[in-house]
Amino acid sequence: MSHAHHDSAPALHVHPKDPAKIRKVWITAGILAFFTAIEFVCAFTMDRGPILTSIFVALTFVKTFYIVGEFMHLKYERKVLIWSIVLPVMFIIWLITALLMEGGYIFVERAAIFN
Amino acid sequence: MATAAIEKDNKNLWGGGVEPLKVSYGKLMMWFFLLSDALSFSGLLITYGMIRYSHKAYEGLVKDFVFSDTYWPVPEKVFTHIPFTHTPFPLVFVGIMTFILIMSSVTMVLAVEAGHRNDKNDVQKWLLWTILGGIAFVGCQAWEWTIFISGSETGRQLFDGSIFHGANLRANEYGPVPFADLFFFITGFHGTHVTSGIIINILVFYNVSIGTYEKVGHYEMVEKVGLYWHFVDLVWVFVFTFFYLV
Numbered sequence: 001m002s003h004a005h006h007d008s009a010p011a012l013h014v015h016p017k018d019p020a021k022i023r024k025v026w027i028t029a030g031i032l033a034f035f036t037a038i039e040f041v042c043a044f045t046m047d048r049g050p051i052l053t054s055i056f057v058a059l060t061f062v063k064t065f066y067i068v069g070e071f072m073h074l075k076y077e078r079k080v081l082i083w084s085i086v087l088p089v090m091f092i093i094w095l096i097t098a099l100l101m102e103g104g105y106i107f108v109e110r111a112a113i114f115n
Numbered sequence: 116m117a118t119a120a121i122e123k124d125n126k127n128l129w130g131g132g133v134e135p136l137k138v139s140y141g142k143l144m145m146w147f148f149l150l151s152d153a154l155s156f157s158g159l160l161i162t163y164g165m166i167r168y169s170h171k172a173y174e175g176l177v178k179d180f181v182f183s184d185t186y187w188p189v190p191e192k193v194f195t196h197i198p199f200t201h202t203p204f205p206l207v208f209v210g211i212m213t214f215i216l217i218m219s220s221v222t223m224v225l226a227v228e229a230g231h232r233n234d235k236n237d238v239q240k241w242l243l244w245t246i247l248g249g250i251a252f253v254g255c256q257a258w259e260w261t262i263f264i265s266g267s268e269t270g271r272q273l274f275d276g277s278i279f280h281g282a283n284l285r286a287n288e289y290g291p292v293p294f295a296d297l298f299f300f301i302t303g304f305h306g307t308h309v310t311s312g313i314i315i316n317i318l319v320f321y322n323v324s325i326g327t328y329e330k331v332g333h334y335e336m337v338e339k340v341g342l343y344w345h346f347v348d349l350v351w352v353f354v355f356t357f358f359y360l361v
Contacts, residue, residue, distance in 0.1 A: 012233035012329050021228060029221040036213060043191060043206065043360055048177065053361055060356040064349060071224050071345045081136045081143070085150055092157045099161050103168025110169070 028070045035059045145339045149346045152308075156350050159301050160357050166293045182271045188290035190359050196262045209359050212255045213351065216309075219248025220348040227341040230334030235323060238337060242320045245344065249313040256306050263298065298358070305354055308347045315340050 039059055046052045069075035074082055128135045136143060171186040180192045195203035197211075222244040229237030266281025271288035273279050279288050287295035319340050328334045 011235075012332065014234050015232040017232065017234075022225070025221060025224045025228070029217065032217050033214070036210075036217070039356070039360060040206070040210060048189070056356050056360050060352060063352050067220070067345055067349045067352065071220055071348075072342055077138065078136045081138065081146070085146055088150055089153060092154070092161075095157065096161055096164065099165040100168050103165035106165075106169035107171070 024070070028066050031066055032063055035063050139335060141335065141339055142342070145342050149342060152346065153350075156304070156353070159297075159304060160353060163297045163301060163357065166297065170291050170293075182289050184274070184291060186290065188294060190361070193263075193289045194259075194359060198258055198262075206359060208255070208259065209355065212252055212259070213355050215248055215252045215255065216348050216351050219245050219252065220345055222248060223341050223344045227334075227338050230328075230337040233329075233334065235326075235329065238323050238334060239320065242316060242323065242337070246313055246316045246320065249309055249316065249344075253306060253309050253313065256302065256309075259302070260299075263295075301354060301358060305347070305350055308350065312340070312344050312347050315343065 039056060042052060042055050046055075074085065127133075134140075138146075167187050173180060173186045173189055177189055177192065180189050182188060182192075191205040194209055195205045197204050197208040222241045226238050226241035226245060229241055264281045264283070266279075266288050268280075270278045270280040273286060279286050281288060282295035282298070284292075284296055284299065286292065289295065319336055322328060322336065323334070328336060
């Protein structure tokens with residue numbers, strides 16, 4: 001290091017790059033871009049409906065798996081840590097089901113009252 | 116410590132002094148914060164789903180779609196504008212935003228990787244790219260809001276007979292009132308997260324530059340802010356699907 005510094009700690013040892021690791025990052029990025037591209041193609045070539053929505057939801061979960069698993073490294077953590085994050089998130093599925101049904105009922109009730 | 120020797124058997128695994136989950140306290144707390152943040156965003160997106168289900172769906176052909184109060188709008192007919200043109204390009208601008216955010220996630224992974232190698236220059240380089248990506252994203256979002264708020268030239272006639280252009284929290288030309296409200300709330304809450312992520316990234320960049328983490332002996336702070344940044348990217352993946360595509 002340069003003059004006039006009184007760093008007590010020496011600079012850390014710099015390790016060499018691991019090309020395999022960096023390659024894996026770019027492959028994951030490519031996969032994410034690929035699935036997003038598929039979503040775009042589907043959005044403009046398919047008719048709207050349950051099938052298209054299912055494709056969107058499925059691809060979103062595939063992308064989630066790659067972002068959380070690879071980028072956030074959760075795949076390589078301890079099992080206890082993985083489950084303490086994933087399990088609470090699973091309870092959200094119930095909230096989705098409950099509130100979407102509730103929304104459907106509100107629609108039916110409104111139609112019955114105002115028409 | 117009085118009892119310096121820590122027994123490695125399971126009984127003492129949770130007794131303190133060791134990391135049972137093999138991650139540091141800071142990283143673990145970041146994970147649990149992100150879990151709670153995931154619940155907040157789920158709340159917002161599920162609210163969108165519920166309110167959408169309580170409105171009539173548009174049943175005609177997409178090409179015949181016109182804005183109306185009576186049904187929920189088809190998103191690809193709302194988000195058609197890209198800056199500097201007047202030709203409609205459905206969802207292209209939001210696609211560019213998605214690309215920017217995914218790329219900034221990639222540069223963040225590379226910053227974390229450089230941190231593992233104690234490579235200060237590389238950490239700086241990739242953090243800077245991440246910050247730029249974040250700023251580009253927020254800039255695009257500001258533009259997206261401007262387009263959404265100012266609306267089309269024709270506008271739409273409201274119940275009271277007046278012509279309304281664009282959107283605010285009380286009226287909008289695209290469809291039922293809650294559509295614009297949810298747009299502002301959900302993309303706004305996400306944009307706030309990106310903005311705070313940029314600020315935290317800048318602070319970490321500053322600390323990397325003055326050598327704070329070299330003194331500490333590791334670059335774990337880059338990992339922690341990296342987790343947050345990827346989470347914000349992940350939320351955008353969900354917002355993109357459930358607000359713009361479905």
